[in-house]
Structures are given as structure tokens and as C-alpha cells.
Amino acid sequence: MNETVPGSSNRPGTVASSRLARRRFERRQKRRSTLIALTSTLVVIGLLVTLIPQTPGWYKVKRSFFNGEVFSETFPRLVDAFVKDVQIFLWCAPCILVWGMMLALCRSVRTPALFPLRLFAAAYTDIFRGVPVILTILLIGFGVPGLGMDRPWNSPYLWGSVALVLTYSSYVAEVFRAGIESVHESQRAGARSLGLSSGQTLRFVVIPQAVRRVVPPLMNDLVSLQKDVALVSLIGPIEILRQAGIDKSKFANFTPYLGAAIIFLAITIPETRFVDHLMARERRRTSGTAIR
Amino acid sequence: MSNTITPKISLRSVEKSFGDRTVLNGVDLDVSSSEVIAFIGSSGSGKSTLLRCVNLLESIDDGAILLDGVDISLPGLDPDPIRRRIGMVFQNFNLFPHMNVLRNITLAPRKVLGLSASESEERGRDLLRRLGLQDRAEAYPDQLSGGQQQRVAIARSLAMEPEVMLLDEITSALDPELVGEVLDVVRELKGNGMTMLLATHEMAFAREIADRVCFLHQGQVLECAPPNELFVSPKNERTQQFLQRVIDSGRL
Ligand SMILES: Nc1ncnc2c1ncn2[C@@H]1O[C@H](COP(=O)(O)OP(=O)(O)OP(=O)(O)O)[C@@H](O)[C@H]1O
């Protein structure tokens, strides 16, 4: 038995020593892959750092994109402006999730009487998925305030957000629908055979499984929403992208854009990692042995 | 059969087709209370479809299905109150993977029967104890063996306190050594007087547990008799052929 344990150097036949050997083997395996990853990363970075400065245009690029002075001057302002982006994101995201789920449910209804609802939802997703976000923002952001309504109703924040919600809910609806359809028919049969109504089956059995399955693609959409919020600046609000543009003109330097990029990353990367972590925890909780 | 006692379940020339494929072609059968009926027949003969029709998971095209003398197959009837009285267990368990064992069992009693959380939990734990699963209440379906999963599925069905149980090849997805533990549960149900309709490929088990064994062929019940008659001296030629094949493959 001990022969099958790789790297074992202990007396054969004792269970304890076999377990020990296995652990040692796994630890060594892990250490080795970490080492490989680390070395290859260092080599790549080293090459970039030594090679790029030797290019002819490097000096100019460095001055206009990596200017420390401009960076420290503009960065705090950018952070302030980014608060707007986060705000828009925070009120859009829940609306998108709720409205997207409603659209997905409309498309998944099976009662023939509700066919018009299905048709509406299908047409809606086709239209808003097919038009670039930026056009929807421009059309709604300039079109609706043109109706000449009074104060809160002519705000570019409002109509920019509405445009984002309209577009992104169509993306999210498709994601939810795929999730709902991926739940096997036998799950519905199991639930219905217990006497649960079709609504209860959807609510307690189908949707919870559907949502768990679509969290990764959903997260994708939310991260791109976080980025597309910057497009709202096209109809007026001074958020981070616009602030960076203003500072770029003021200093005749591109460094503010770099600052803006860093700020975006500082929020989108943790967002994604956090969800990965939640998913992994859920998987550990409900599943059997993870397959390597 | 006695005429004075209403059968628990009656099938009256039940017909069902999918597209132009006729799957049930006039099935007639009366099942009295506490009777155990085993359906046997080759793959595709319509056993699952028949059980699904009784549970109203499929609508029938013609004929009638009566529960306690009341037609439950009328179009437009709300199926939910009827399904409450008829439990069904599937070949592939159909447990809800996102809920632990106890939640799987208590969901329907709470949402359908309106039991409180503590009442339904007590009922669930009682059932788990009866089926020898008391220490797996918090586990998730994927963390259980096939036999355990199927016993949970049975418990989930029993938690609704059904009057009739439909068991569709409940041991087919199990390793041979796990079959016994599930069949033990079915034996116990019979001991408690549960009316059961079961589709099975386990001839030995059908022989042991069924009051009557019905041979299904091309959507018709060709022969229905106590196991000692049907397995020993089948009258219908098709039944003889089927049993011969079963014997040849060493499954009897
Ligand atoms: N939803 C469906 N749509 C079309 N055909 C179906 C459907 N369900 C079952 N059938 C067909 O009906 C016939 C009977 O199927 P059924 O599942 O009832 O057979 P069975 O006796 O349970 O077989 P097995 O022993 O393999 O489980 C088969 O020919 C099958 O292909």
C-alpha cells in the first residue's frame, strides 16, 4: 500500500506514516507550483522593466503618462469624482437586478394566456441588447430632458441612470433566463409532485438554483456596468472620466487617465474576488468532494 | 373485485400519446386501499408515463383516473390539492441540491400544508429517524450516497402524509449493495398499509412485495395477477416471452 504513496520514505505498512508521507507530498507539490509561478512572473516583469525604457519614445511617454507631479495633484480630485460613479452604480444595480429578473420571468412563463407578456419581454431584450449603451444614453439623456420638464425630472443623472438600467436589465434578463432554463425539468417534477404550486416551485426551487448558477456571468455584467457608468459623463455629470478629461486639458498631460484607471481597478478587482470567494464557500458547503 | 367498496384508484381506459406515438393505449385497473401493485414490462412500455399520469404530471388524452371515486383527470382541475394526497418518488431522486436534507423534507409541509417551522421539523426528524438517517439531517444531497438520497426522497414524499405512493424504479440508479436499504423502507410502508403503485425491474422484489403484478406491453396492461400466478404460470404469450427474457438474463 505504501508503494502507491509517492515520495514516501517511511517504513512500509503503517497507516500513520502513509498519511504523513501523503501530507508531505502535497506540501511539496504546492511549494513547487508556487515557486514556478513566482519565478515566471519575476522574469516577465524583469524583461518589461529593462526592455521598455530602451524604446525611442519612452522618455516622452513617461513624461505624459507617468508624471508624478500631475498624479499627486489630480488624484484626490479624481477620487472625489469617482464617488459619483459609485453612487450611480449603487442605485442602478438593484434596479437592474430586479427588473432583469422580472423580464426573465416574463420570458419563462408557460401559460398560453400570458403570451403577450412573453412577446413584450422578448422584444424588449432584443432592442436594448442590440443598441450600444452609449447610443441609448445619448438618445435618452438628450431626448427626454428636451421635453422641458421641471427640476428633478430634467436631471442628466436620472436619465443617464435610466438608460443604464434599460440596457443592462436586458443583459441581465438573458443571464437569468439561461439560469432558469438550466434547472432540469425533473426538479420541477419533484416540487410539483409534492403539491407545490408553479409559483412556489419557481420561488423556492427553480430561482434559487438558477441564481446560484449565474452569479459569475452576472458579476461580469456588474463589473462592466461599473465601467459603463463613466459614459453618463457624455450627457453632463462630472464624474471621474470627465474630471480626468478636464485635468488632462488643464495640465496637457495624460496622467489623470492613468489615475482614473487605477481607481477603477481598485474597486472592480476586489468586487470580483469577493464574489469568487462567496461562490467557493457555497460550493464547499453544499457539494461532495471537490474534483481537482 | 368487490363492487360495494370504491377502489382507492381506478384507471378507466386511459390513453396518452406524445405526438403520434401512443404510449398508453387503454389502461384499465382498479387498485383497492392498501394494495401494492407492481408494474413490470420492457423499457418504453409506458410504466413511467402511467405513474406520471396518475400524479397529473402528464395530462391524459382519453379515459379517466379516479381517486376515491372522484375523477381527478378532468381538464381544468387544480392539480395541487390532488398531488398533496399522492406522493411520488423518482428514479433519480430529484432532491433539491441547494437545500439540506431537513429543508428538502420540510419545504412542502410548510409551504403547502402551512405547518409551522417547528412542527414540520419535528415531522421531518421523526421520518429521518424512521429511515435511519437521523444524523444526516444537516447534510446536502450531494454529500449523501445514492441509497441515502433515495431514502431522503421517500421521506420528503412521506412528510406530506400521502394516501397513495407512486414509486418509479426507485432502485434503478443505485449500486446493488444500496438497493436493500431502500427496499426495506418500501417493505415498512407496506407493513403500515400504504397503497402503492410501483414500476420496477426488480422481479424478485415485485414478487415479494406486490399483491398484484401487472405486465405492461405497448401501452396496455396485458395481464394482472398475484405474483405467484403471474411469475409461475403466466397466461399471456407476451408475458411468457418477457419473463423468459428476464430469466435468460438472470434477473429472476
Ligand atoms: N415527454 C415525452 N415526449 C415524447 N415521448 C415520450 C415522453 N415521455 C416518454 N415518451 C415515450 O413514451 C414511451 C414510454 O416511456 P416510459 O418512460 O413511460 O417507459 P418506461 O416503461 O418507464 O421505460 P423504462 O423502463 O425504460 O423506464 C417511450 O417510447 C418514450 O420514448
Ligand SMILES: [Mg+2]
Ligand atoms: Mg421509466
